[in-house]
Amino acid sequence: MTNKEHLSIEGLHKIKNIALKMNTLRDFEDKYKHCKSFLGLNSNGQVLYTFELPEEWLQGFLDGEGMFYNYISENKISENTNPVVDSSLEIGQSSHDVAVLLAIKKSFNGGYLKPKYNVNDIYECKNSRSVNRYIFRDTNKIIQFVEKYPLLTRKHLDFLDWNKIVELKNDGAHKTLEGLDLMKHIKSKMNSMRDSE
DSSP states (O other), X not given: OTTSGGGSHHHHHHHXXXXXXXXXXXXXXXXXXXXXXXXXXXXXXXXXXXXXXXXXXXXXHHHHHEEEEEEEOOOOOOSSOOOOEEEEEEEEEEGGGHHHHHHHHXXXXXXXXESOSOTTOHHHHHHSOSEEEEEEOOHHHHHHHHHHSOOSSTHHHHHHHHHHHHHXXXXXXXXXXXXXXXXXXXXXXXXXXXHTO
């Protein structure tokens, strides 16, 4: 358009052809290859990019795409067993962006991707679930990161509630009915349930 090419039929056709391959119309292979190339995914499925993800970028990405998740089992409290309480950070992305999840995994130096498959194989990637998830359970690292780089949206409220559940578990609250009920109550107000208030 700067070159005034849009003023000719031929130029309009060129613009239309470009627009037809953008955003949601861009094909899977194009998106997958861009992420793989840009982040340097090698044949072993490792990310060998020449730069580290900036922590501020990671903070913004978590703010937009992350979820603070708490699993609380329905096991009854007894002398021999206690309910399982598992806290994690989870990030979902379309499978064509799986290299982004691998880069985040490298940044946190831990966690795993779900489902498991050879992410370097475009056919396996395309035939996996449409959404791949990064799951990280090192609650200390998560807390340290978010305390250093606070989230800017209401997701910070989810983090604060999630952190309360982590602290309650660390204090053994899940071994009492009162503590377990409190944890379940906090969980019931998080994430999508926060939006319903």
